[in-house]
Amino acid sequence: MNEIKIVIAGPRGRMGKEALHLIHTTPHFSLVGAVDRINGGKLISDIEGLPALDAPIYEDLETCLQQVKPDVLLDLTTPEIGRKHTKLALEYGVRPVVGTTGFSAQDLTELQDLAEQKELGAIIAPNFAIGAVLMMKFSQMAAKYFQDVEIIELHHNQKLDAPSGTGIKTAEMIAEVREKKQQGHPDEKEHITGARGADFEGIRLHSVRLPGLIAHQEVLFGGDGQTLTIRHDSYNRESFMSGVQLAIETVMKIDLLVYGLENIME
Ligand code: NAP
Numbered sequence: 004m005n006e007i008k009i010v011i012a013g014p015r016g017r018m019g020k021e022a023l024h025l026i027h028t029t030p031h032f033s034l035v036g037a038v039d040r041i042n043g044g045k046l047i048s049d050i051e052g053l054p055a056l057d058a059p060i061y062e063d064l065e066t067c068l069q070q071v072k073p074d075v076l077l078d079l080t081t082p083e084i085g086r087k088h089t090k091l092a093l094e095y096g097v098r099p100v101v102g103t104t105g106f107s108a109q110d111l112t113e114l115q116d117l118a119e120q121k122e123l124g125a126i127i128a129p130n131f132a133i134g135a136v137l138m139m140k141f142s143q144m145a146a147k148y149f150q151d152v153e154i155i156e157l158h159h160n161q162k163l164d165a166p167s168g169t170g171i172k173t174a175e176m177i178a179e180v181r182e183k184k185q186q187g188h189p190d191e192k193e194h195i196t197g198a199r200g201a202d203f204e205g206i207r208l209h210s211v212r213l214p215g216l217i218a219h220q221e222v223l224f225g226g227d228g229q230t231l232t233i234r235h236d237s238y239n240r241e242s243f244m245s246g247v248q249l250a251i252e253t254v255m256k257i258d259l260l261v262y263g264l265e266n267i268m269e
Contacts, residue, residue, distance in 0.1 A: 004031040007251060010073040010097070012038040012064060012088050014047060018079040018102055021240040022247055023047065027054040029248060034058040036071040038088075064088050068095040075251055078103050082164060086110050093117045093125065098254045101127040102247065104168035115260045124257035128264040129168025131246030135220065136265045138235035139173045142222040145231055146177040149224035150184045153200070157211040157219040165210040166201055169220055172263060174203040177222075181206075217242075 009026055013019040014037040026032045034056045037047055043062030048055045061067035064076070068091065076092040078085045078101045085103030092099040093114070106114075106127060118125040130136065146152060156170035166174075185205045193199055200209040218237040223230060237243065246264050253267045261267055 004252070005255075006031055006033055007075055007255060008033055008035045008071075008073045009075045009077055009251065010034075010036040010038065010064075010067055010071065011077045011079070012084070013079040013103075014039055014053065014060070015042075015050065016079055017240055018243065020053065021244055022077055022079060022102075023054050023056065025244045025247060027056055032248075032251065035073050036061060036067045038062070038064045038067055064091050068092070068097060073097055075100055075254060077101075077247070077251065082106060086114075089114055089125065089127070090117060093121050093123055096121065096123065098123055099125045099127075100247070100250045100254050101125075102131055102243070104129045105164035106168075111260075111262055115262075118258075118260035122258045124254040125260040126250045126254045126257075126264075126267065127260065127262050128246060128250055129172050130218070131243035131250065131264060132218070132235070132237050133246055133264070133268070134242070135169055135218070135235045135237065136246070136263075136268060138220060138222065138233055139169070139176055140265055141233050142173055143176040143180055145222075145224050145233065146181040149226050149231060150182055151186050151225040152177060152181070153186070153207045153209065153223050155209045155211065155221045155223070157213070157216050157221075159216050159218075160212045160214050162212060165212070166208045167210065167218070167220070169218070170208050170210065171203070173220065173222060174206045174208055176265075177206060178204045 037060045042060045078088045082105030089099045156167045200207040222233045
């Protein structure tokens with residue numbers, strides 16, 4: 004396989020550290036730069052706890068893209084920065100692979116248009132865990148038979164966005180096949196605001212944030228005298244890395260923006 008030159012944004016983050024390990028141990032991946040707002044001018048190997056990669060660090064992506072010519076930008080930052088980085092990468096002819104969550108439908112449409120205009124591949128995946136993608140697909144299958152469904156997503160308490168990108172994506176996939184229905188009793192009242200969770204086309208979405216958790220989701224279906232629970236758990240960030248690798252390899256072969264890992268899995 005041809006060498007793929009990568010720039011990473013967010014290398015000191017929890018996902019970033021794991022992705023650096025992936026790049027370091029994948030023979031056809033090479034790290035040519037990193038974006039980190041507090042370590043500009045250093046090398047990745049200068050930072051304690053990061054692998055011995057002598058890729059230069061830049062304070063901002065634009066300077067980085069002017070100095071090095073990567074094939075792929077891997078963004079693992081925050082929603083505002085990730086959105087800015089994805090746009091900038093496409094403008095510089097670099098293919099973005101984005102794990103950062105919290106993009107709006109409007110952001111996605113704008114980025115889709117830009118990727119199409121530039122004829123460049125881009126992948127935005129709110130969940131890189133293969134098992135989580137299967138959980139979403141199985142939920143979509145079940146939703147054909149069960150109209151009543153509630154989603155409970157559970158994450159660590161440092162997560163900035165709620166509901167999670169995976170929770171929203173699951174609700175969207177279910178809504179594609181489920182006959183619209185407002186769930187619960189028509190006269191139900193919330194005595195404390197938020198008790199029934201967020202409402203996505205009548206599907207209830209609940210977000211739990213607790214220390215000790217990583218990324219988990221339960222999709223509960225209810226029917227006549229039966230319930231069905233589909234659950235996925237990521238116990239560490241290594242669980243996302245086979246999906247990151249697949250996305251980096253696939254983005255080199257496509258010329259449009261793909262949202263969701265399920266769209267690149269066979
Ligand atoms: P994290 O540990 O908080 O790391 C975020 C990184 O972004 C840090 O290195 C941080 O650097 C950097 N950053 C923040 N603001 C920045 C700025 N203005 N300019 C440059 N860098 C900036 O978070 P994480 O757990 O690694 O998650 C990162 C993202 O991936 C989040 O959006 C999360 O929801 C998402 N995520 C996706 C998946 C998936 O499968 N797609 C899985 C887990 C997480 P500082 O230390 O300087 O702030």
